[in-house]
Every structure is written in structure tokens, then in C-alpha cells.
Amino acid sequence: MRQTGDADGPAPTGRAARELCTRAERLLAAARAVLEDRARAVDAVRAVLDPLLDSLVGGELGAIPLARLKDVTEGRLRVNALEQAGFTTVGEVHATSRYALRQVPGVGAATADRTLAAAGQIARAVRDTVAVRIDLEHPDDTTTALVIALHRLVEAGADVRRAADAASALAERLDPLLEAAGPAGSRVRMVFAGSRARGRAREALGSLRTAVNGAAEQELPMLFGQVSVDLLRAPASPAAAWVDFELRSAEYYSLLAELSGSGPDRDAAEGFLPAETADRVRALLLDETRLRVSLRGYQAFGARFAVAQKRVIIGDEMGLGKTVQAIAALAHLAARGGTHFLVVCPASVLINWTREVRARSTLTVRPVHGAERQEAFAEWCAHGGVAVTTFDVLHTLPEVAEAAVVPGMLVVDEAHFVKNPATRRSRAVAAWAERVERVLFLTGTPMENRVSEFRSLVRQLRPELAPAVSSTHGAAGSRAFRRAVAPAYLRRNQADVLAELPALVHVDEWEEFSAEDLAAYREAVASGRFMRMRRAAYAAPAASAKLERLRELVGEARGNGLKVVVFSYFRDVLATVGEALGEDVFGPLSGSVPAARRQELVDAFSAARGHAVLLSQIQAGGLGLNMQAASVVILCEPQVKPTLEHQAVARAHRMGQVRTVQVHRLLAADSVDQRMVDLLARKDRLFDAYARRSDLAETTPDAVDVSDAELARRIVEEEQRRLPRPAGASGRAAAGAGDAAAPS
Incomplete structure (x- = not known):
């Protein structure tokens, strides 16, 4: 089967083929270089982080009694001999070698192996729960080294992940294509190559041209070069790194959680959704190419929830980044071809929204507000982007039925403002929500405490769900409420998902x-x-x-x-x-x-x-x-x-x-x-x-x-x-x- 690259024209031969292969080799070299540069930066963090984590794990294991080893093996492991030898905690066992355990009277090779395996299982479970806390007020040499190592990756920004993902995909694609295209670089080799090899070479050249041209259109060579430069800069001074940590500590902790593999309990990060809903959301691959910020795990899940479930309320507690989750959802849809999006919010946060969209994504934002709101709205209809308007302005704009376009997503911030369906602002929002496929309501007010308000909001999103929501769900507690309304409501609390963040x-x-x-x-x-x-x-x-x-x-x-x-x-x-x-x-x-x-x-x-x-x-x-x-x-x-x-x-x-x-x-x-x-x-x-x-x-x-x-x-x-x-x-x-x- 011929590759899609052949649509660009016949495969080049001779000098043109050699030039194409040279371009592909340079692109591959740049991709490999950025992956190596990132790996070195990550290794520098791990060199400091792993001993810190080992120390934390050791401290936790030192508080776990030896008897827990029997629980892990469902009672099959006997620890009497270890207790008689003076072992009292799992930590002491975990820090002991197989040879040393075998020297304990009554402990044979099989028992030593089972004991160490059980201790290792507990240690791995503990490692998943511990988190490094960086004390800004009492820095020491170790945490300073960690902050300096993290600074390199944080300073390079969200482009590091985008470059690494693109580089991995390119390397996987270009390697076999370059090998297959090899004979095409020489007329002599093509003459002596078999017909099947010549056919593979021509197909590979076509695919190489598509890959190289696509990378150029996405400006990947420039991205790889810039990220490599950023990752190869000299380490920051301790003072500069600590100042930067203080200014954007959340980014440091987000990266730290990613590299350490620690973080909140998955059920908590996913709002205690039923398994079938969580699985469906988790299966969606979030496209972050239009983002300028790295998402925390629970934020990425929130963005996927908004995209996968289509018409939902995100009711995270204040301080968890509902705005960035909404922007991530818009960026995903834009990366998949969406052109028009609408955000409705109180006038007091309109400027915040425009600033956040510009800072957190590559999306074009158009404030639709003030005396020139009609002109701004027409501009949005004609050219797309994220239109940000207020509740009081929305009703003055052409209704969605009259608008030239239907937005790919409607975001309503402080959605509890439209809980009363009789108000003008609620009617205006409802009219747009009725025609838009994807609608995202944001509110920091816990809906389980206001079931009547939730019923009113969900009626605009999922009318079929509203009759099933009763006050008894709220009375049964927050988790019971969230499970009952799982298709349309996601809420996470700070205590559940910010355990490793600075306060x-x-x-x-x-x-x-x-x-x-x-x-x-x-x-x-x-x-x-x-x-x-x-x-x-x-x-x-x-x-x-x-x-x-x-x-x-x-x-x-x-x-x-x-x-x-x-x-x-x-x-x-x-x-x-x-x-x-x-x-x-x-x-x-x-x-x-x-x-x-x-x-x-x-x-x-x-x-x-x-x-x-x-x-x-x-x-x-x-x-x-x-x-x-x-x-x-x-x-x-x-x-x-x-x-x-x-x-x-x-x-x-x-x-x-x-x-x-x-x-x-x-x-x-x-x-x-x-x-x-x-x-x-x-x-x-x-x-x-x-x-x-x-x-x-x-x-x-x-x-x-x-x-x-x-x-x-x-x-x-x-x-x-x-x-x-x-x-x-x-x-x-x-x-x-x-x-x-x-x-x-």
C-alpha cells in the first residue's frame, strides 16, 4: 500500500532524494538530541530526588511493625525467627541483604526471598504515597540542589513535553523510513536493487517528504533547537532558583509529582467517579499541543472529563485551577480542528480570562465587551478564537440561531449565577447551551450542599438527569452525591489532590x-x-x-x-x-x-x-x-x-x-x-x-x-x-x- 506522502507528487530520485534524506537525517538528529537533553535534565533531578524519596520511604517503613509482613503474605510468612533475632520493623528488614537474612537461625533461602519480596511490596506501596516537601524558609544543601535541577526543566516550560512527544514520534517514524529509502540516494544502488527494494525506497521517500514537510509546518526544527538550548543552559544560582521556586512553586511541584510518580489517590483525583465513567474519560487522549502550561494529573483528567462527557459541571474547590482545565479542553478541541469557542463569565473576571487564555495557550482570545462588543462579536464569527463575554452582554448579542457559527464549546464561569432559570442571564445562557454540543459549567460552590441549585444547572446540560437528582443524594454525603450525578459533575477537594503542594x-x-x-x-x-x-x-x-x-x-x-x-x-x-x-x-x-x-x-x-x-x-x-x-x-x-x-x-x-x-x-x-x-x-x-x-x-x-x-x-x-x-x-x-x- 502506498503512503499518503505520495500525494505530494512522484518520489524524488538522485540528488533530490539525497537532499531529502539529508534533511530527514538532520531532523532525526535534532529529535534525538532534544530527547537526550531532556533525559539528562531528568536524570539530574532524579539523582537528587531518588535519595530523598528513599529516605522518606525508609522513615515510613521504620514505623511499620514487622508483623505487617504476615499481612502481605496472607499469613504464610512466619516472622518468629526474625523477631528473635531482634528485627522489629519492616524498615529493618528492607534495609537488610539476602545474605544477612540467611545468617539468621531458622531463616532459609526461600524464607529470606519471601521476606524481602514482602518488604519490597510494602516499600513500593509506601513510595507511591510519600511526597517530597520543599521548605522555602529552611533550605538545605539537598533541597537547594533539587530546586536547581528542577529549575532547568521548569524554565524550559511546557515546550519540553511537547518537543519530547514530537521527537519520540518522529524518531519512531523516520528511522525505518531512512533505512528503506537508502537505495534511492544512488542511481547505481537503485539499478542493482531488486524491484521490491526499489518500490519500498520510493514509498519511503514519499513518506519522508510528508514527515519532513509536516515537521516544518509545525516548526518542529525550531522547537527542538530552542528546547535543547534551554535545557543546556548553565545551572541557575541557588538564589535565582529559590526566587523562581517562590514565584511559581506550583509548576515545580507539578513536575516533582510527575517525576517521582507520587500524587493524589487516583479515585480522589478523579472525583470518586464510578469506574465505568472514569474509564471512559481516562481513555480519551488529551491533545496538549496548543497549551503553554503543564497540567497536573487531576487537571488533565478534568479537561478530558469536559471533552468526553460533553455537557458537564466542574465544581472543584477554589484554588484547584478550574480555569486552566477549561482552557485545556478548548486547546484540545482547537488542536483537533475546532475554530470557535465562547466563554461567559462575570464582568469581574473577564480580564482574568483573557489574560489566562493568552498566557496558558496559543489560542486567540477576543474580549466581547464594552461599546464595541458587536464589532468584536462579528470579528469572532468571521475569524474564530475564544470569545470572552459577560452575562450582562450575552443577551445583547445575536442569539446562537442567528450567529454565523456555533461554538465548539461553551464555557460558563461562576455558573451558579444562572441557577435561577427565570433571570435574563439564565435565559441567554440556556439559549446558547441548547444549541452547543459541548458545554462546560464552572463553579467552586459545592453542589452537594445545594441540590436544588444543581438540579437547575444540570437541567440546562442534561435534562434527562435532573429528575433523578433529589435532596436525599446530598443528605447521603458528598461521595454518594457525586456518584449519583457522575455523568455531569466532577468535584475535587484541596485535601484530596494537593497533598504534595506547598501551602x-x-x-x-x-x-x-x-x-x-x-x-x-x-x-x-x-x-x-x-x-x-x-x-x-x-x-x-x-x-x-x-x-x-x-x-x-x-x-x-x-x-x-x-x-x-x-x-x-x-x-x-x-x-x-x-x-x-x-x-x-x-x-x-x-x-x-x-x-x-x-x-x-x-x-x-x-x-x-x-x-x-x-x-x-x-x-x-x-x-x-x-x-x-x-x-x-x-x-x-x-x-x-x-x-x-x-x-x-x-x-x-x-x-x-x-x-x-x-x-x-x-x-x-x-x-x-x-x-x-x-x-x-x-x-x-x-x-x-x-x-x-x-x-x-x-x-x-x-x-x-x-x-x-x-x-x-x-x-x-x-x-x-x-x-x-x-x-x-x-x-x-x-x-x-x-x-x-x-x-x-
Whole structure:
């Protein structure tokens, strides 16, 4: 049978054949090189990781009594002789050689072999459960070596896996083709080759041309070259590696779990789905070629669940990466030919969605929002990509029946917003959901606690399933509920799947100014008042985009029974937040509150059952108070002194914290917030890392932070140049510098 490559034309001969084979050989060499480079980088990690894992396994085995060996062999192994010889734990047996065991009276060759086999079986089971924890605050030589080795692979990024997968496939394909095509490189060899060999050579040349041209279209030679360069860079310095680990620790731990083979229990990672559903989802091969990020195992399963089950709800607990799972599902469909996708979300997360799609994938994203939403929608219809719009805008767009295209997937974030079918937003979502084959609802609210809400949502996705969902399923417990609704619902909890992650996850929440926010901000810029610019996003509480997102985050934490600490530099911002949240709010802690009273408020907050919110001025709560009852930290604005943020977060992320701490920093795009983030990011991160870990920095932030007045002046001047000043307004950047000290 002739290969598909023959469709490109007749197979080349002579010089053209030789040139084609040379191109294929170079491509094969590049593929093998990138595989070797990755293998060396992985070996460097394993050289440090394996002894660490062996030590952890040894520690666990040292706590397992010798009698467990009998359980493994169902009582067939007698350990009396070992006990009489002084063995007490499985660890002692596992560390002993076969020869040494045979020296024990009463232990023959067969018994020694069975004993070591049983100990090895337990050791393998233990190894599947242990996980290396990297202590950022107490680094030692071993963990530093591990972080440096991991840094090489993390820095190279998700392209490493894509390059390795493509290189493996190419090597497997090109090797036999080059061998078969060999005679075609010489007319003499072709003359003396048999007819069958000549036929195989021509077919191989056709297939080689297809493979080489396909690799060029996918830019694989460039990918292989870049990944090899990245993997061959000199090792990072210890300080640089530790700083990078702190900034993106989740990527380090994801890679660590992959290389160590450790991770969450599979049933937990798969949401305790029934076996038949889990098997069907697991069988789907997720195409990650359009992704720019490596997925954790449970995230990849979530993306496959969305694709395989077609119309589902992913209700993972907050902090588990529902957004990246949705993007992975879209990227898979795009890699398989999909062109149009639609995301509907609250206005408060629209910017986050556009940023995340761009950062995590190669997909084109088109915000459909604001005054030019109709033009943006028409552009999406014509050219495709991921359209991101809001609940309030969706109903103003042409209905799916009128649209020129039907999206390959509809994603609805914060799907509990459409639980009431009578609302306009719910009707608009339902109209699109009815016509789209694949629909993915995302919500962090546990549906087993709100069965009526779930029934309403699932009615839009799987109407046939809704009548079977009753309140008794929720009353029977979360696992019983999840099994009952398995075809349409997947939820994982942090405790189930983040056992090996560090207890700190940072999320920047980018918001877009509302009209009222922008008016207040422009006025502050025109007057040159830096501090007023920083809190302009809260000047009109009823229309504040930041405040709306804060309410959503607190609401999701309430649904999961989590405690929240809200920090701001400004007392008036905290007052606004307190009024917006209402009940279950403690504080605010501020400089005017006596130290003893501050501790009383923290104690009362910690003692409250379930969800509660503590408000704190960042200067008052950032030092000396332990808030480890909280697992969600919200920063109302970025700080001029980064150490203030680190110290405040450290109040919750410290010894005694048993949950992953989520840090949400509220930021306004195209504003003082973005200027501060950009300017402070350009500081020397290594110096900042050293200083922050010193005792001096803990007590004297001014020693390492940038000048308030310098930063304020630069930002005010930049913003006054960027934004036109209203007629008659006055103000100067110097005024902002003097304004910088007042935390009112």
C-alpha cells in the first residue's frame, strides 16, 4: 500500500532524494538530541530526588511493625525467627541483604526471598504515597540542589513535553523510513536493487517528504533547537532558583509529582467517579499541543472529563485551577480542528480570562465587551478564537440561531449565577447551551450542599438527569452525591489532590474599571494624588469592579467553609469592604486598635465556627499576629513596599496552617496598580529575596524597599501623560509624593 506522502507528487530520485534524506537525517538528529537533553535534565533531578524519596520511604517503613509482613503474605510468612533475632520493623528488614537474612537461625533461602519480596511490596506501596516537601524558609544543601535541577526543566516550560512527544514520534517514524529509502540516494544502488527494494525506497521517500514537510509546518526544527538550548543552559544560582521556586512553586511541584510518580489517590483525583465513567474519560487522549502550561494529573483528567462527557459541571474547590482545565479542553478541541469557542463569565473576571487564555495557550482570545462588543462579536464569527463575554452582554448579542457559527464549546464561569432559570442571564445562557454540543459549567460552590441549585444547572446540560437528582443524594454525603450525578459533575477537594503542594498559591485578580471607577481615577490622576489613585477603585462601592470580585471570592470561600483575611493599606477601603460584606466580619484591625484588642479580634475570628472574615490594615496585621485559621487572603491593592505583602501573607501561611493558603491580589488594569506591579517587578529580585529572609527586613521594611516618594512621583507622572487631563484641572506629580504617607 502506498503512503499518503505520495500525494505530494512522484518520489524524488538522485540528488533530490539525497537532499531529502539529508534533511530527514538532520531532523532525526535534532529529535534525538532534544530527547537526550531532556533525559539528562531528568536524570539530574532524579539523582537528587531518588535519595530523598528513599529516605522518606525508609522513615515510613521504620514505623511499620514487622508483623505487617504476615499481612502481605496472607499469613504464610512466619516472622518468629526474625523477631528473635531482634528485627522489629519492616524498615529493618528492607534495609537488610539476602545474605544477612540467611545468617539468621531458622531463616532459609526461600524464607529470606519471601521476606524481602514482602518488604519490597510494602516499600513500593509506601513510595507511591510519600511526597517530597520543599521548605522555602529552611533550605538545605539537598533541597537547594533539587530546586536547581528542577529549575532547568521548569524554565524550559511546557515546550519540553511537547518537543519530547514530537521527537519520540518522529524518531519512531523516520528511522525505518531512512533505512528503506537508502537505495534511492544512488542511481547505481537503485539499478542493482531488486524491484521490491526499489518500490519500498520510493514509498519511503514519499513518506519522508510528508514527515519532513509536516515537521516544518509545525516548526518542529525550531522547537527542538530552542528546547535543547534551554535545557543546556548553565545551572541557575541557588538564589535565582529559590526566587523562581517562590514565584511559581506550583509548576515545580507539578513536575516533582510527575517525576517521582507520587500524587493524589487516583479515585480522589478523579472525583470518586464510578469506574465505568472514569474509564471512559481516562481513555480519551488529551491533545496538549496548543497549551503553554503543564497540567497536573487531576487537571488533565478534568479537561478530558469536559471533552468526553460533553455537557458537564466542574465544581472543584477554589484554588484547584478550574480555569486552566477549561482552557485545556478548548486547546484540545482547537488542536483537533475546532475554530470557535465562547466563554461567559462575570464582568469581574473577564480580564482574568483573557489574560489566562493568552498566557496558558496559543489560542486567540477576543474580549466581547464594552461599546464595541458587536464589532468584536462579528470579528469572532468571521475569524474564530475564544470569545470572552459577560452575562450582562450575552443577551445583547445575536442569539446562537442567528450567529454565523456555533461554538465548539461553551464555557460558563461562576455558573451558579444562572441557577435561577427565570433571570435574563439564565435565559441567554440556556439559549446558547441548547444549541452547543459541548458545554462546560464552572463553579467552586459545592453542589452537594445545594441540590436544588444543581438540579437547575444540570437541567440546562442534561435534562434527562435532573429528575433523578433529589435532596436525599446530598443528605447521603458528598461521595454518594457525586456518584449519583457522575455523568455531569466532577468535584475535587484541596485535601484530596494537593497533598504534595506547598501551602501557598498566588492569584492576581485583574479587573476593569467601571465607568464610576474610571471617573474617580481620572480625577485623582489629574490632581496628582497618588494615594487617592490607589483607592479610586473603591470610591463608588455600588459600581466597584474590585469590590464585586471581592464579594465573589468571599462568597466562594463561604460556600466552602473557609476563613478569609482581607488586607488593605487604607482604613476607608476596609470600611467600604465591611459595609459590602455585612455579617461574619471581624475588625477592622488598624493602628488605632490597641495591641491587646487586636489579639482578641484574631482569637474571636479563629474561634468562629466555619466561615468568617477578618478585616485588617496591612500595617497593623502584617506583624506579630498569627492568622493561620484563615486559608484565603485577599489584598485589596498592591503595596508600595513588597515586604508588607509578604509579611501579611506570612500571618496566615505559617506553622500550624493545615490548608493551602490562597492569596488573591485585586488589581485594576491600565491603572496605578499595573504601573506599580510593573515597576516593582523590575527590581533586583535576588536582592529582594535575600533581604526579605533576613531578620532586619522583618522589622525594617524601609531597608530594602523602594522609596515611596520616588515610586509615587514616577507613577503619577506616567499616568498624567497617559490620561488626558480634564479642562481646568490642576495637579502635579510632586503632590503625589507628599500624599504617599497617609493611610487614611
